[in-house]
Amino acid sequence: MNFVIVLVALLGSVWLLAVIEGWTTTGRLRLTAPLLSGLAYLGRESIVPRTPDRVFFETAPVLLLIVAVLGAAVLPLAPTLVIADLATGALFINAALAYVLVALIMAGWGPNGAYAMIGGWRFLGQLIAYAMLIVMPITAVAMRAESLVTTVIVGSQDGLWNIVYQPLGFVLFFIAAMALAFRAPFDLPTAPGELGGGVDAEYTGVRLAVLRLARLTLVITLASATTVFYLGGWHGPLLPPWAWSLIKTLAVAVSMLLAGRYLPRIREADLMRWCWILGIPLALLNIIVVGLLVLVVP
């Protein structure tokens, strides 16, 4: 039952995010726009490029969708509303998200196109750098909760959310989440206007529809992870727990969207340099500070 509820919540959030995305780009609020454009994709011809790696080409969009949903499976909407309350939940979400990289390399290599391939390999560098900024802040979160179980992590924030307890970790995780979801200004693998769509370039029709759906699902999963790890998950007054989870998740997703709208795309070299030279030392500092807080403050 939990499985169905979480899946419906995920789909609903994806739909709302697509509506808001359309609203910010076109200036018109149309609730049916995502459904209509989805149907339009299904009606279009789905072209297969010449001499593709067919296995990769077909697998990539589906794999991206699967890993986004798998990541969401360990994130609780309410104390008992979680698909799998694993003992290694905080590690499992990293494992699932690591396959975003595999999916993008497949999508880049599969179509046998130059722009797609550059986009795919670009994401390799991007993710190897920014995966550290996903893992290390989560380590600090697990240190405070003294557990990898996601429901215990939310429980540990009763009274004081992690965004206040470890603000540095939150900033790093938020930036890394945007890089992992390849949202603007970190949209180097797709880079419209520069790479002609990158990994998206050769996908059309139903395959592109799956790819777009997967990408939006990934944003929601990462926004939900930010909520669970830093914004106190289901904690909040008056409203039921699941409502707070959904509101916070959508707020984080929309803030990612807005940050992308008002910032220019970052150069690849700068993106890497900031992460390796600034981001990772800061993430280590965050672990040390949280360690001291956990051990010193009663």
Next chain:
Amino acid sequence: MYAQAFFVAVFGLAAIGFGVVVFRTSSMVRSALALLFSQTAVGCMFLAMQTEFLGVLQIMMMATEMSIMAIFMVMFMMDPGGMGGMDMTHQKRFSIGAGVVAAGVAIVVAFWADWGPVTAEAPDAAMQTRALGIELLGRSMLIFETAGVTILTAMIAATAVAIPVQTTANSADKEDTE
């Protein structure tokens, strides 16, 4: 019990199947990702054997490791897509011999080694994670720290080797080409 044996067997066969694909394809990226999915299947075997932390860790680590290997293979091989019809195999007889001998040794060890008493019931996943943490920061700390420092040294050395040495001669060349 039967379900557990079934899943261990299924993932084991998947691991072998993907392992075969590694050598049956000429595409370097396909080969690397087949190795990745072979290792992922091994991770799933860990999960089926109720060692949750090790399974999830295996599944996570292999994704980035094998992807990095894929780009190195693309960089260094002459026909990375396998579309040029190049034969990527060599020393076939030797490798068949080595493979058969290694498989034989593995089977002999599997059947003859004394594996000790089998645990009737695995401790729950949270306890396993805790026990593993205490092991890593206790008895095994020296081994892992030594390995970590060795790898770090290799990384620094490799980076140092890759940076071109600036001499007056080649900096002049560089200015010419620019």
